[in-house]
Amino acid sequence: xxxxxxxxxxxxxxxxxxxxxxxxxxxxxxxxxxxxxxxxxxxxxxxxxxxxxxxxxxxxxxxxxxxxxxxxxxxxxxxxxxxxxxxxxxxxxxxxxxxxxxxxxxxxxxxxxxxxxxxxxxxxxxxxxxxxxxxxxxxxxxxxxxxxxxxxxxx
Numbered sequence: 695x696x697x698x699x700x701x702x703x704x705x706x707x708x709x710x711x712x713x714x715x716x717x718x719x720x721x722x723x724x725x726x727x728x729x730x731x732x733x734x735x736x737x738x739x740x741x742x743x744x745x746x747x748x749x750x751x752x753x754x755x756x757x758x759x760x761x762x763x764x765x766x767x768x769x770x771x772x773x774x775x776x777x778x779x780x781x782x783x784x785x786x787x788x789x790x791x792x793x794x795x796x797x798x799x800x801x802x803x804x805x806x807x808x809x810x811x812x813x814x815x816x817x818x819x820x821x822x823x824x825x826x827x828x829x830x831x832x833x834x835x836x837x838x839x840x841x842x843x844x845x846x847x848x849x
Contacts, residue, residue, distance in 0.1 A: 778805035
């Protein structure tokens with residue numbers, strides 16, 4: 695009986711150790727925006743929302759990233775496959791100095807989206823023109839986001 699308790703404690707300790715090790719390997723403080731040229735400090739920006747809709751083998755997502763005075767909006771369109779790829783992307787950045795815009799290129803894309811649950815998307819993207827890199831952690835897209843329908847249901 696005593697040996698069994700010891701082996702259960704050791705097994706639990708191993709699980710805790712592995713969990714802590716994996717948690718330590720994550721990048722929780724990775725900022726969503728980075729100026730790869732190093733000229734601008736974008737550390738105050740945080741992801742405000744990620745939402746989207748899967749339609750068959752396509753996924754459209756919108757990401758809002760903001761600090762207290764600027765809003766960066768990414769509109770991303772993915773082709774779901776093996777691998778999932780960014781089909782097209784555009785960005786708009788509203789800043790006190792004005793509005794800028796351009797295209798988005800994917801450095802990496804992560805997609806999880808079984809038929810049983812909502813899709814998840816993340817990755818690393820470059821904004822063109824410019825020196826800005828966007829990192830989106832793997833994020834579950836809420837089921838509640840659906841485009842409005844023009845015909846309400848009849849009761």
